[in-house]
Amino acid sequence: MQLIQSFLTACFPGEAIQLVPITGDASFRRYFRFSIAKKSYILMDAPTPAEDCSRFVATQQAFVQAGLLVPQIIAQDIPLGLLLLSDLGDTLLLSKLTEQTVTAFYHQALAELTKVRTISSTSAGALPVFDQAFLLREMQIFIDWFVLQHLKLTLNEQEQAMLLRHFLLLADTALQQPQAGMHRDYHSRNLMLQPNGDLAVIDFQDVVTGPVTYDAVSLLKDCYIKWPAELVQVFSHELYQSLRAQAQLPLDISPEQFQLWFDWMGLQRHIKVCGIFCRLYHRDGKAGYLADLPRVFDYVLEVTSRYPQLHELDLWLKQKVQPALEVRG
Structure with a gap:
């Protein structure tokens, strides 16, 4: 969590960020939601070596190029397995x-x-x-x-x-x-x-x-x-x-x-x-x-x-x- 907070502080200097866990999926990834200036974001924690964050980034780009709507990647720290994503809501x-x-x-x-x-x-x-x-x-x-x-x-x-x-x-x-x-x-x-x-x-x-x-x-x-x-x-x-x-x-x-x-x-x-x-x-x-x-x-x-x-x-x-x-x- 200390590494996560350091990553977010670099993204949003001076902001107090309150992470809210989101129910996870069938992987080792964890997701958190937070808001800054009334805008909502998603933090994905995909720890290595269990998850390959770089593959997610490469695939996201391919999906965007194919015309599919997927989360935007706003910031990333591949070695730590951290991605800051746009929030697509919670309506499955x-x-x-x-x-x-x-x-x-x-x-x-x-x-x-x-x-x-x-x-x-x-x-x-x-x-x-x-x-x-x-x-x-x-x-x-x-x-x-x-x-x-x-x-x-x-x-x-x-x-x-x-x-x-x-x-x-x-x-x-x-x-x-x-x-x-x-x-x-x-x-x-x-x-x-x-x-x-x-x-x-x-x-x-x-x-x-x-x-x-x-x-x-x-x-x-x-x-x-x-x-x-x-x-x-x-x-x-x-x-x-x-x-x-x-x-x-x-x-x-x-x-x-x-x-x-x-x-x-x-x-x-x-x-x-x-x-x-x-x-x-x-x-x-x-x-x-x-x-x-x-x-x-x-x-x-x-x-x-x-x-x-x-x-x-x-x-x-x-x-x-x-x-x-x-x-x-």
């Missing part, structure tokens, strides 16, 4: 989503993704690639933290081999898709509604080049709010038509093939998130995410039960994992 899109507003807001949010997809590099170089190894590392979190740590289950060799087969199938299917700029955590808690109706994007520092459906399925099958499957399918078909119109999807890709890509991409993400939420609880002491775990697991079962190719995984989840989750809570 999640807080404004209802059955009456969801269609308009989601059309708006999906339109912003056309800008995200144009990003291929930052001043730090080409974006990291969301490749097979990356995808498999993410799904391993499901095994390590959800299955073994949270549910206290054990896996025999046959189960391990079955999971690897399915994880490889999901990874390979993801990589069949066109690849583009990808936010990697695009959902209603990372979109801020502005007073003029615009949507601002936050938590963008993990941008990669990856499957074209990933961000859309992250939004439409949101881990924090759920919509009827019929509505999600309407949006996914509109995305299919939009990508074709923008020449971002080969013309020989059928709606059925695209729907499989969309669903299986969501499955990969939700498998990972089950592990992430448990890791946040057991490793980082953040218990709040456990309340959303049943919703995320339901997303997993919705997809595994729909596709015959995933029957073996579906059976294992329903016979072994689901009962353990119901007991564990």
